[in-house]
Amino acid sequence: MTFGEKLKNYRIREGLTQQELADRLFVTRAAVSKWERDLGYPGIDSLCLIAKAMHCTLDELLSDDDGENARRMEERRARRMYIFAVAAFAAALLFALLAYFLQQSLWLIGTGCAAAAYLLFAYFSKPRWKRLSSNAICRIAVFLVVLALVIGVTVAGIV
Numbered sequence: 001m002t003f004g005e006k007l008k009n010y011r012i013r014e015g016l017t018q019q020e021l022a023d024r025l026f027v028t029r030a031a032v033s034k035w036e037r038d039l040g041y042p043g044i045d046s047l048c049l050i051a052k053a054m055h056c057t058l059d060e061l062l063s064d065d066d067g068e069n070a071r072r073m074e075e076r077r078a079r080r081m082y083i084f085a086v087a088a089f090a091a092a093l094l095f096a097l098l099a100y101f102l103q104q105s106l107w108l109i110g111t112g113c114a115a116a117a118y119l120l121f122a123y124f125s126k127p128r129w130k131r132l133s134s135n136a137i138c139r140i141a142v143f144l145v146v147l148a149l150v151i152g153v154t155v156a157g158i159v
Contacts, residue, residue, distance in 0.1 A: 004038035010054040025049045078126055085121035088114050100154040115147050
C-alpha cells in the first residue's frame with residue numbers, strides 16, 4: 001500500500017475531510033490531495049503531525065514499500081530527464097551544424113538554447129540522492145568547453 005493510500009485510509013478512519021486534516025497540519029487542502037494521490041510526500045515535520053493526528057506511529061505511516069515506491073518514481077523521472085537531455089544535446093549539435101554549413105550565425109542562438117536545455121535536463125537526469133553525491137559541476141564545465149570549441153569553429157569557419 002502506498003503512502004497516499006495509507007493517508008487516505010487513516011483520514012477516513014478518523015472521520016476527517018481533506019480540509020480538516022489540512023487545517024490540523026497547517027498546510028493547504030491541495031497539499032493533502034497531492035499526498036493522497038502519491039504526487040508528492042510531506043516534509044518530516046508534517047509527517048510527525050500526521051502520525052499524531054492519525055494516532056499511529058511513523059513506522060506504520062511509512063513502511064519500506066513506501067520508500068521503494070518513492071525511489072522508483074524518482075528513477076522514472078530521472079530516466080525521462082535523461083531522454084530529454086540526449087534530445088537537447090542532439091538539437092544543440094544540429095543547430096551548430098546548420099550554422100556551420102549554412103554560414104548563418106543566427107543558428108547559434110538555437111545552439112545556445114539547446115545547450116542550456118541540455119545542462120538543465122542533464123542535471124536532473126540522476127535521481128536526487130545520486131545528484132547530491134555526484135560531481136555535476138565538472139561535467140558542466142567539460143560540456144561548456146566542448147560547446148565553446150564547436151561554436152568557435154563554426155564562427156571562425158575552420159574545418
